[in-house]
Amino acid sequence: MKEFFRALKNKRARREYVKSVAVGIFSTLLDFIVTALILYMAGHEYYDGFLGVFTGKTMIPYSPPTSIYLTATVLSFIVSILFNYIMSVFFVYDYGNVGKNAKGFTKFAIFALIGLTITTVGSLICSSVFGLNGSNVWWIKIAIAVAVFIFNFFTRKYFVFNIALIRDDEHTINL
Numbered sequence: 001m002k003e004f005f006r007a008l009k010n011k012r013a014r015r016e017y018v019k020s021v022a023v024g025i026f027s028t029l030l031d032f033i034v035t036a037l038i039l040y041m042a043g044h045e046y047y048d049g050f051l052g053v054f055t056g057k058t059m060i061p062y063s064p065p066t067s068i069y070l071t072a073t074v075l076s077f078i079v080s081i082l083f084n085y086i087m088s089v090f091f092v093y094d095y096g097n098v099g100k101n102a103k104g105f106t107k108f109a110i111f112a113l114i115g116l117t118i119t120t121v122g123s124l125i126c127s128s129v130f131g132l133n134g135s136n137v138w139w140i141k142i143a144i145a146v147a148v149f150i151f152n153f154f155t156r157k158y159f160v161f162n163i164a165l166i167r168d169d170e171h172t173i174n175l
Helices: 002-007 011-043 051-055 066-092 102-129 134-160
Strands: none
Touching (some): 011 066, 011 134, 066 102, 066 134
């Protein structure tokens, strides 16, 4: 953690972090909207309009089945990750071109799958074990999104879009 705060003293690192936060916020909003669309399509007869998905307001007591919630979570995460990759390559990282190849995308995808696993397991635990569902779904998604954002920033910064990775000496790894 000390390295993280030390790195933020660097102007380029601060700029990348701020851009990453902005893209993360838009990715999370996209994730939430896609999740809401899927939940609404699966249970539109229960919700009091589309906004009812966000507020938990239903015409009769209703909680989406875990399978629908997990499907919505996985699909929305995939859509937001694709958006995030494109923005990371072209907007967030000064050396985005480092990850703009098959190996870079593969590493990005592997870390995204780890993030998806964290998201899915966290969602499953919160919805099944703790019984948090309905309007609590959004609090679950927010908490998990924060944890996954931190994981994503570090893995992308140091393993995907790191200019040192393309140097060819004994202190770096090759792509």
